[in-house]
Structure formats: structure tokens, C-alpha cells
Amino acid sequence: MPLDAVLSRIDADLPQATERLMALLRIASISTDPAHADDCARAADWLARDLRSMGLDAATRATAGHPMVVGKGGDAGPNLLFYGHYDVQPVDPLDLWARDPFDPAIEDTSKGRVIRARGASDDKGQLMTFVEACRAWLAVHGTLPARITMFFEGEEESGSPSLVPFLEQNRAELRADIALICDTGLFGEDRPAIVTMLRGLLGEEVTITGPSKDLHSGMYGGPAMNPIRVLTNVIAALHDETGRVTVPGFYDGVPELPETVAQQWHDLNFDAGQFLGEVGLSTPAGETDRTALEMIWSRPTCEVNGIQGGYTGAGFKTVLPSKASAKISFRLVGDQDPLEIRRSFRKMVRDMLPPDCTADFAEHGASRAARMSIDDPAFEKARAALSAEWPKPAAFVGCGGSIPVAGHFKQILGMESMLIGFGKDDDAIHSPNEKYDLSSFHRGIRSWARILAALSA
Amino acid sequence: MPLDAVLSRIDADLPQATERLMALLRIASISTDPAHADDCARAADWLARDLRSMGLDAATRATAGHPMVVGKGGDAGPNLLFYGHYDVQPVDPLDLWARDPFDPAIEDTSKGRVIRARGASDDKGQLMTFVEACRAWLAVHGTLPARITMFFEGEEESGSPSLVPFLEQNRAELRADIALICDTGLFGEDRPAIVTMLRGLLGEEVTITGPSKDLHSGMYGGPAMNPIRVLTNVIAALHDETGRVTVPGFYDGVPELPETVAQQWHDLNFDAGQFLGEVGLSTPAGETDRTALEMIWSRPTCEVNGIQGGYTGAGFKTVLPSKASAKISFRLVGDQDPLEIRRSFRKMVRDMLPPDCTADFAEHGASRAARMSIDDPAFEKARAALSAEWPKPAAFVGCGGSIPVAGHFKQILGMESMLIGFGKDDDAIHSPNEKYDLSSFHRGIRSWARILAALSA
Structure with missing residues (x-):
């Protein structure tokens, strides 16, 4: 035809x-x-x-x-x-x-x-x-x-x-x-x-609970643990200073790029400066020893896609909230096992919890690369x-x-x-x-x- | 009468x-x-x-x-x-x-x-x-x-x-x-x-901006800096592991409690266990070398009253947001100067910013103790x-x-x-x-x- x-x-x-x-x-x-x-x-x-x-x-x-x-x-x-x-x-x-x-x-x-x-x-x-x-x-x-x-x-x-x-x-x-x-x-x-x-994708939602109800930060700030502080400690600990993800075992099953593929990608003349410049950025973040194209196509990453806790409306409210939560996604490559990483991530969070705080998790998908x-x-x-x-x-x-x-x-x-x-x-x-x-x-x-x-x- | x-x-x-x-x-x-x-x-x-x-x-x-x-x-x-x-x-x-x-x-x-x-x-x-x-x-x-x-x-x-x-x-x-x-x-x-x-009160709202618009975390995660990550790094750095606030100069002008007042407060038989127990807590957080009553009445503190960034609705959205913000309050005692602390806090945040990220601040009150x-x-x-x-x-x-x-x-x-x-x-x-x-x-x-x-x- x-x-x-x-x-x-x-x-x-x-x-x-x-x-x-x-x-x-x-x-x-x-x-x-x-x-x-x-x-x-x-x-x-x-x-x-x-x-x-x-x-x-x-x-x-x-x-x-x-x-x-x-x-x-x-x-x-x-x-x-x-x-x-x-x-x-x-x-x-x-x-x-x-x-x-x-x-x-x-x-x-x-x-x-x-x-x-x-x-x-x-x-x-x-x-x-x-x-x-x-x-x-x-x-x-x-x-x-x-x-x-x-x-x-x-x-x-x-x-x-x-x-x-x-x-x-x-x-x-x-x-x-x-x-x-x-x-x-x-x-x-x-x-x-x-x-x-x-890349594969693991989606996790973590909610930290501290006090049983929202408190006045002037009345309780200090002796009562603030779940936003716990959550930010957890998130801040997810990357080290070289941009690598710190979840134990995270890089298990991550292959290095074959030389032929690396060469082919190199020949594409990807312009990282232009790629970032279009969204108002100039300096690649992420793993310090990887190119931007590698990071996007062949390296695993961790991003916080959403965070919320306490008062987020107009003005100010001196609340010490009962809960704070974040949506976190992991992009996976090679043979990384999303279920293993989920287990390891959740254990890492629980191990970081101070007394009186609990963590609840919701799952939002888990797929391999x-x-x-x-x-x-x-x-x-x-x-x-x-x-x-x-x-x-x-x-x-x-x-x-x-x-x-x-x-x-x-x-x-x-x-x-x-x-x-x-x-x-x-x-x-x-x-x-x-x-x-x-x-x-x-x-x-x-x-x-x-x-x-x-x-x- | x-x-x-x-x-x-x-x-x-x-x-x-x-x-x-x-x-x-x-x-x-x-x-x-x-x-x-x-x-x-x-x-x-x-x-x-x-x-x-x-x-x-x-x-x-x-x-x-x-x-x-x-x-x-x-x-x-x-x-x-x-x-x-x-x-x-x-x-x-x-x-x-x-x-x-x-x-x-x-x-x-x-x-x-x-x-x-x-x-x-x-x-x-x-x-x-x-x-x-x-x-x-x-x-x-x-x-x-x-x-x-x-x-x-x-x-x-x-x-x-x-x-x-x-x-x-x-x-x-x-x-x-x-x-x-x-x-x-x-x-x-x-x-x-x-x-x-x-206590006095200093209210600050900080907004971190990274990319010029919300991005797809799969397309940009890694090379594009996530402002939620920057914000959580800042907040996690506000306290050291003994519960002290790390803003430079924060404790300038903080007096020790006079012995007579300390004795009078001691005589009140404040029950920290009951105070915390009523809100579902059992272990005092905050400065490890202070009593709960001291922390509330005579010690300065820092609390995050609200945080938000990215997608916070139902379900999941793999966004890498352009902005993330937090409302942060400092309770002040003695001769602490709220305007000095504001300056020092803002400098500390700016000093922590990675390339391409900016911080904007809004003020929500500044009063002395x-x-x-x-x-x-x-x-x-x-x-x-x-x-x-x-x-x-x-x-x-x-x-x-x-x-x-x-x-x-x-x-x-x-x-x-x-x-x-x-x-x-x-x-x-x-x-x-x-x-x-x-x-x-x-x-x-x-x-x-x-x-x-x-x-x-």
C-alpha cells in the first residue's frame, strides 16, 4: 500500500x-x-x-x-x-x-x-x-x-x-x-x-508524627520535638556532599555505562549548559563526578517532589505541628531492586527517629529500570x-x-x-x-x- | 465601694x-x-x-x-x-x-x-x-x-x-x-x-528558588538543584546535636537564670512528664542540658512553624519544584537583639546556598524579651x-x-x-x-x- x-x-x-x-x-x-x-x-x-x-x-x-x-x-x-x-x-x-x-x-x-x-x-x-x-x-x-x-x-x-x-x-x-x-x-x-x-521509579511518601496534636510553639517549642525538624533532618541526610544518595545499598546493581554507549552519547554533543540555561540554571547539581546526560539517562537519583507541614497559608502562625510529610521519588537504573531500596529507605528513616516520633509510609509505585x-x-x-x-x-x-x-x-x-x-x-x-x-x-x-x-x- | x-x-x-x-x-x-x-x-x-x-x-x-x-x-x-x-x-x-x-x-x-x-x-x-x-x-x-x-x-x-x-x-x-x-x-x-x-519573638519566612519553573523530576532530577533539598539542608543545620541553635551569635545576650528565680521555679514542682504526656510525648527534646521549664520560660528556641514545596495534594507528582519555603520563629530572652539575629540568620542561609539558588525573606515581627x-x-x-x-x-x-x-x-x-x-x-x-x-x-x-x-x- x-x-x-x-x-x-x-x-x-x-x-x-x-x-x-x-x-x-x-x-x-x-x-x-x-x-x-x-x-x-x-x-x-x-x-x-x-x-x-x-x-x-x-x-x-x-x-x-x-x-x-x-x-x-x-x-x-x-x-x-x-x-x-x-x-x-x-x-x-x-x-x-x-x-x-x-x-x-x-x-x-x-x-x-x-x-x-x-x-x-x-x-x-x-x-x-x-x-x-x-x-x-x-x-x-x-x-x-x-x-x-x-x-x-x-x-x-x-x-x-x-x-x-x-x-x-x-x-x-x-x-x-x-x-x-x-x-x-x-x-x-x-x-x-x-x-x-x-529508568525505574520508586515513589515513597513519609509522614512524621511527633506531638499528638498541633501545639503553640511558644508554649511547647524546645521540650516538644517538632516533626518538621525530624523530616528535614531525614531529607538532608539522603545525599552526601558529593551528591550521592546515602540510602544503604542504594547503588547495588548500578552498572557503569558500556564504553560503546558512552561514546555514542558523547557524539550526540549534548549541551548541558543550554539544557540547564533554559530553566534558569547554570551549574550542574547532583553527583559531582558525572555528566548531566549520564545523571539523567544512566544514574539513579533521589528527589523530594513535595513537602508540607505546619501553617503554610498567608501570614504567620506560631504552630508546632503534630505532623509533617514528604513525597520522595527514586529513579532507578540497571538491576536496582525497588523493593529492596524501599525497605532500606524506610529502615534508614526509622533509625533516624528521635524518641516519641513515628514514621508512616505510603507507596506510590515501584518499577525496575x-x-x-x-x-x-x-x-x-x-x-x-x-x-x-x-x-x-x-x-x-x-x-x-x-x-x-x-x-x-x-x-x-x-x-x-x-x-x-x-x-x-x-x-x-x-x-x-x-x-x-x-x-x-x-x-x-x-x-x-x-x-x-x-x-x- | x-x-x-x-x-x-x-x-x-x-x-x-x-x-x-x-x-x-x-x-x-x-x-x-x-x-x-x-x-x-x-x-x-x-x-x-x-x-x-x-x-x-x-x-x-x-x-x-x-x-x-x-x-x-x-x-x-x-x-x-x-x-x-x-x-x-x-x-x-x-x-x-x-x-x-x-x-x-x-x-x-x-x-x-x-x-x-x-x-x-x-x-x-x-x-x-x-x-x-x-x-x-x-x-x-x-x-x-x-x-x-x-x-x-x-x-x-x-x-x-x-x-x-x-x-x-x-x-x-x-x-x-x-x-x-x-x-x-x-x-x-x-x-x-x-x-x-x-520571651521575644522573631518571625522569618524564607523562600528558596532554584530552577525558573517547576520541572519533571525524571527529566531534570540530578543536574538541576532541588530547592526543597536546599531548604531542608538549611533547616537541618539550625540546631546542633545537643539541641542548641546554630545561628552565629544567637546566644549573645542570653542570661543565666538568677539563683533565686531558679529556686522559686523549682518550688513550683513543674511536672514535665505530665506536661509532655498530655500531648503524646514522653522525652523532652531541645537543649539536652536544660529542664523543660527553663526551655519554655528562660531559654531561646527556634522552631519551624510551616514548610511547603512541590506537590502536596493527593497522590503523587514527580515534580522538581522551582520554589520551597518555610516559616521559622525564634523565641528570644534577656538582651537578645531580634534585628541582629535576623541579619545573622539571613546571612547563614545565604552562605549555605548552592550555585543558581536564591533566598528571599519576608519578616513577620521582631520583638525583644x-x-x-x-x-x-x-x-x-x-x-x-x-x-x-x-x-x-x-x-x-x-x-x-x-x-x-x-x-x-x-x-x-x-x-x-x-x-x-x-x-x-x-x-x-x-x-x-x-x-x-x-x-x-x-x-x-x-x-x-x-x-x-x-x-x-
């Missing part, structure tokens, strides 16, 4: 494709916030309806959490599973958004036209690149060039609690020759990339297809973020994943004023059309 | 007095929150109206912030200034209140009847003890036994920004022989106390009057809280203050479920009637 007509169709249909994405972006599908559960269901319904309108066999599928969407089409060629997620991050701090995060708009910027909204890049815009590529194939040829199952999750931003049970219950249906995942970025401005190394087997010929086919679409040839890269689904596909469904996405470093995913370049959206759709052709050839 | 008839009148009028207090407690006069500015004005109006209804010459007086209330009565006898504050602390966390904090109620408890509401003890219930004592004098004798000026502030819980300018502009009107301040507590359950030592001249005979007269009312004789004590107004009265108006109050340790001021014992209210009113008689004799 000729590709050129599909690419032309994509170009002609871009305004309508953009309108469809905007409709999906209007749904405030924040999965981590129970107040938005209905919005998550609405986003799933919207997607299932859209896939059916293309002629696919699609439906939402209930889980203990937010629904999955599964849509199937094509009756010949390789068997492909495509994954994306329709849920989005929370939007706070809302006052830093220049517009309503769920009222998307096309904006002209100095770097070109962008679609501005929460989820524009992560991951609604990205998942729709694949949907639109399939729509164009169907419109031009009446069928798909491969047997395709689209699989959309609604809990990616909240630890994917329903994913593993769903994969286990639907192994036969979801298993394919290879999985395609669209939740990553370009390397720089215009070099497409296939992610072959992914993943490394793809790139000797599968699909990887080189996809790389060539991407290189044909973009100004620069495609690269195999690492990824600082954690995309646990790739590990689950490997372990539960026994298949490799190709992670290909079109986000940019300045997309502000997880931040106020998230955007997706219209060029990412357009070229992303064309890229998938080319990849489908290449994999089916 | 005979006292007995006044005391009888107080006993007979207690139900009506309680009703009046409940009306005042229904006004949500949270001074630190701009959303409650109208409520503060309503509370001031209520008080001025109430004083006028007793026959006093009373009015609200505008300031740059919340209004003052000034009411005058009596034409002979000593000249007394009575001070209280009608504003209250914020009520969060609201979910820990068993009832609406501004819907007061009388509750039966195992320790007797209490008035439950925000401000019941701090300070509406307390200031109304004096108002009711005067009402009874006026009802029985048609006049007051002294020349009395009542002076109510509405910004005590938010650093009293308008207090000093108001005192400076109204020196002649407000200056008296002595000030009476009702914002302190009993010692234990039934021993009345006159506070003769007050105060020590009363108890050789003024008014102190012994008041002590005898209190001892006549309560089961145990009155004591001269210290106070952990900070009541800067006493220092301002001394410095600006040139007069001593007698701090007499009837709060209890378990009143939960500044906490959820604040209460004031009905017995504190009743005996408090009777106490002021006795003190007025004693001072006029």
Missing part, C-alpha cells in the same frame, strides 16, 4: 486532526485526584468513540481504577500493540498558567505554533499522533498495514495501579510482536529518538523511517523519566517495546503552561505512517 | 456574660487572612457597641490594618490601661475540629464545662473577663473603682503591624499608671499566675487579690509565648505591665478544638473585680 497518499492525506487533514486533539484536551482527566474520576471516564469514552468512528473495534474496559481503552483493526501484517495514556498531571500551581489548562489554544511563539494545554504533550498529543496516522491509512486504503491493537491507560500519572492486573488478565489479547509506546521526546529540536534505556533488545530488526526499520521524516537522523537514546509499562510488557507479555515520541525539552510537561509543538504533532503523525509502512514491508 | 455585691452580681450574671462571649466568638476575626478583614471589623464594632452599652465612652479607631477599640470610664482612682486582642488564629486543619470553630458551644467534659470555639481562650474569653468585671462594677455601683481605658487590638495574631504607630500617635491618651494584660494562663489547674518574664519590675506595689496587691479567689496562692512565673505589647508599653508609654490570665495548658490555643473552661471565665471575672478593688484601695 503506497505511503505517499497517506502522507498527503495527513497533511490535508491536519486542521481536523488538531480540532480532535483540542476536544480531548478539554477533558480534565487528572487521574491522581479523585475529584476528576468522572473526567477520566469521559476521556476514555471519547477515545473509544473516536476509534469506533474510524471503523475500529473499540471499547472502554472497566478496572478497579480508571478505565482502559482497547481498539483493534487490520487483518494482515505484523501484530503491533500501541500504548499511550489519556490521563494528565495535576495543574497546580494554577496561578502560574497564562490560561485555563483545560481550555486549549493554538498560540504563535517565537519558535513556531504550539498547542497550549495540560496534556498537550504528555500524553494526549502524543497518543493522537498514532491515532491520526491510522485514521489516514484507513481513509486512503480502507484498512491498516498491520494488525494493530491500541491500548490506552488512564492511570499513568498516578502509578498505574490497574495496569499489571489488566495485562495479566488479558495476556492473549494484548500480546503482539512488538509494542509501540509514544510518551517520550525528540533529542533536541529536530532529531528523532528511540529510547532504549529507561528497563533496557531494550535493539537487535530486533524492527528497531533499525523504525530508525530508518524516522530518519526519512526529520532533518536529522534518528538516534538510540536513554530517558530520564520512568515508563514502567515497557517493563510490564516485557515481563508479563514477553515482548519488547519501541519508545518513540515527539515531545521537546521545553514542553513543560508536569509544569504550568504545558504545550506541544504543532510541528511535533504533524511530523509525529507522518512518522507513525512511515513506521507502519516500514514494519509492514 | 464594697466588693461583695460586685462578686454576687458576677455570679448572678454568668449566663448572660457567657451569652455575650458566645456572640463575640461567632465572628471569624482571623487577622492573618485578608479574606477575614470584614470579620475583624465586625468584632471591633461589636466590642465598641458592648462597651458603650455599659456606659463607657468607646469607639473603634481606624489603622492601616484592622481597627483598634478604645473605651474609657471611671473618674477617680488609679489610672489603668487594660489590653486584650479580639483577633484569632487561623483554624486549619479544619477537619480536625469536632465542630465549626465559629459556632461556639458549652460542652460538658470530664474536667468540667468548657466553651468550645476558636478564640474562646485566646483571647476573646480572656478579654471578656475584664469587660464583665467592669460591667458588674458599673451595675452595682454606677461607676468604676479606677480610671480605666480598655484597649483592644485586632492584629495580635499577625504580628501587630499597626500597634507601635498607634501607641506613638496616642501616647498621652493611653499612658496609665500600669497596664493590665489578659492573654496568659494559670500555672497548672488552679494556681493563678502573674507573668514577669516574657521583657522582664517586669515587680517592686511596683501593684504586683503584690494583685498577687494577694488573686490568692483570695483561687484554691492556690498566686505565683510570679515566666511565659514561653511572646506578648510583644508589654515591651511596647514599656518602651513607648513608659509603664510596666501586669500579665494575668486564666487559660489552661490544655486549652488548645492555636490548635483545633480550642476551649476555655467555664470556671476560668467565671473566676477570671471575679479575679479582675478583686484586683480592681485591691489596686483602688
